[in-house]
Amino acid sequence: MIMNVLSAAAVVDIAGIGIGPANLSLAALAQPKPGLTATFFERSSEFQWHAGMMVPDAMLQVHYLKDLVSLVDPSNPLSFLAYLAKQKQLLSFINANFDQVLRREFNQYYRWACTQLPNLHFNSEVRSVEFENGLFLLKGDTWVQPARNLVLGTGQQPSIPAFARPHLGDTLFHSSQYMTRKRSLKDKRVVVIGGGQTGAEIIQHLLSDTSALPASVTWVSRRWNFSPLDESPFTNELYTPQYSDHFFAQPEAVRQSLLVEQKLASDGISQSLLQSIYRRLYELKHVLHHPCKVRLLPGRELTAVQQRPHHWSLSLVHGHSHVQEELSADMAVLCTGYAYQMPECLGAIEPRITRRNGEYVFNQDYSVQWDGPQGSAIYVQNAARSQKGIADPNLGLIPWRCANILNSVSGQALYDLDEPDAFVQWGPSAAFDEVSDARFDRLTALAN
Ligand SMILES: Cc1cc2nc3c(=O)[nH]c(=O)nc-3n(C[C@H](O)[C@H](O)[C@H](O)COP(=O)(O)OP(=O)(O)OC[C@H]3O[C@@H](n4cnc5c(N)ncnc54)[C@H](O)[C@@H]3O)c2cc1C
Structure with a gap:
């Protein structure tokens, strides 16, 4: 969908740069939250998911329920199942009983989702970002978009x-x-x-x-x-919010060695x-x-x-x-892979962003540390592998990451992100034993 961008746009809560699966998920999860205003800019003329690698038989490497929204809100109208239902192909999909979904089909789903969102602007490369009077100013060739918060979804290069x-x-x-x-x-x-x-x-x-x-x-x-x-069940536990939080809390040296050990899990x-x-x-x-x-x-x-x-x-x-x-x-x-690079358009504010060993320093909510005022946050998608773990560049946790960003921007629990205890206890056991002992004592008392 190609939208005309007004040259003098109103201030929004969120301006997103790049429309790949990450910012598309953010747009889909922001849409049902009326208090939030968000708008997104993409340099390509239409949504294309890694077009240069769309080989005919390539399969999605995650479960199809790891779509734009289902992980945090399966009732969102932009789920993959909603897409199948709208296309009148849900029953055939069930009968086909795929082990894996074709990447081409997920691309079609993403493109359909784009048609349902009015705040996506294609053909709109962000050339520069400045920060003035408490607002980010995103500048394209013929337009300027002021925003209270910035979300980088520019992918890897x-x-x-x-x-x-x-x-x-x-x-x-x-x-x-x-x-x-x-x-x-x-x-x-x-x-x-x-x-x-x-x-x-x-x-x-x-x-x-x-x-x-x-x-x-x-x-x-x-x-x-x-x-x-390695797609075994306990390795797949590395692709959970609980593990991501656990990983984030580890010292840098531990994180580095875990990434080496977990190479084949990703x-x-x-x-x-x-x-x-x-x-x-x-x-x-x-x-x-x-x-x-x-x-x-x-x-x-x-x-x-x-x-x-x-x-x-x-x-x-x-x-x-x-x-x-x-x-x-x-x-x-x-086939030598991809790595995160800061988008060139960030040039003017880049020196104000904290870096450690060349990388942004992330907060829990996926904002990065910078010297701007509180309430003006820069969130970055798909750049925190070394700080948040191997799930970060993957599709699996994107909705959870976006829900974290939306909760953080709004200052409210727009999405319920409370997690049950994970099957695997990743941290040291002292606290766990205390809890277990207390539970055991209670059960023994009840039994008596
Ligand atoms: C071939 C391939 C297959 C993959 N398959 C899977 C899979 O099956 N399962 C899985 O979990 N993960 C997969 N991944 C990993 C990951 O999910 C994808 O890379 C995913 O596309 C990342 O989404 P993204 O939105 O962060 O970035 P991208 O999809 O790269 O999107 C970034 C967008 O930002 C735009 N942009 C950049 N700069 C600007 C600017 N200044 N102004 C405007 N727009 C800009 C770009 O044009 C681009 O469209 C795959 C990766 C690759 C390379």
């Missing part, structure tokens, strides 16, 4: 090794451009760098069409193997995708006897890229042996 950046183009690019850059690869040598979910999705896509297979497909991973995502490859790739390899080799050469090279790091007259030369170092290997490629896809 592609992480690309410095040595590869000068070479980026049509045949060497980051995975975020895969769907727009890919072309006929028949008889070409393709190298995919990165052994996470994105690398796996691209490998599956490259191998999917038997009539258009490349001459060779090489998959390089720094990890020692193509490792699965960055592994889904089991079903690994299985499907393995089966396809089997089929190509043993059933179709296809000449496409597939090489799997874990335990290697890409260390340099050189342009040759007709191909790329990629230097790898083998982790254990430190042996150097050279690969030739006609096309190379860098």
Whole structure:
């Protein structure tokens, strides 16, 4: 939906920069709260969820109930189930009994939600943010929006090794451009760098069409193997508000070591995708006897890229042996992840925001510490992995985070965020034992 933005807009409680799933959830949860005014700005002309990686078979990596709103308010009219009902496809959805939902379908749901919200402005890049007389002033090309609070929902940016950046183009690019850059690869040598979910999705896509297979497909991973995502129930407890709060309360050194231990709880490859790739390899080799050469090279790091007259030369170092290997490629896809970067538009107020080890310092309510007055808060979505835990960049807790932000802005419990005790007791046990002992004494007294 494209909205015209008034050049002299009224002051709002919340101005959001960026409309991805994070700020879309905020808009959806703010809508039923009449006391709050909010408006959101997006530079793209329409909602697109990682369009460059919308490979046809890519699946959502969370349960579909982890939509924009259900976690804090399943009765909100912008839930995924409400979307299915509005499209008259709820029964077919139930009968289809999906294990996972297609990412393309969730994108359609998000786009439908955009049509239900009048306060989203597309084609509206925020060029700068200033702070004057107690108000944030968001400035676009032809408009200014004053706001009491700011919410950054600008997402993460592609992480690309410095040595590869000068070479980026049509045949060497980051995975975020895969769907727009890919072309006929028949008889070409393709190298995919990165052994996470994105690398796996691209490998599956490259191998999917038997009539258009490349001459060779090489998959390089720094990890020692193509490792699965840990989706077991107790690991999924890391994606709960209780664990996020627990993690936030830990000293920095503890948080850092936990993040290392929890790597495969967030960055592994889904089991079903690994299985499907393995089966396809089997089929190509043993059933179709296809000449496409597939090489799997874990335990290697890409260390340099050189342009040759007709191909790329990629230097790898083998982790254990430190042996150097050279690969030739006609096309190379860098599935090297994403990282948070402060949006450029924040330039004028950026020096006023506190940083520790290069990162914003978060408060419990997802505002960041800065030297502005009380009541003028800057909230940041999707930038607190090292302080709030592995769930932060994930879709799962977005509604809970947004409800925290709305409660904080309004100064009221607009959303009930009281949590029951978690199954797992993450903290030390002294207090727990006291409670248990007291409960045990009470039960014994009752029994007697
Ligand atoms: C390919 C891919 C698949 C993923 N799949 C899953 C999944 O299945 N499950 C899961 O839990 N997580 C998934 N994630 C992780 C995460 O959920 C997504 O990255 C999600 O899109 C993050 O939402 P966001 O709103 O924070 O950022 P984004 O979706 O990146 O949106 C940010 C928006 O801000 C806009 N913007 C930036 N600067 C400005 C500006 N100055 N003015 C106006 N607009 C601006 C951008 O154009 C963009 O539209 C996936 C990530 C990727 C990369």
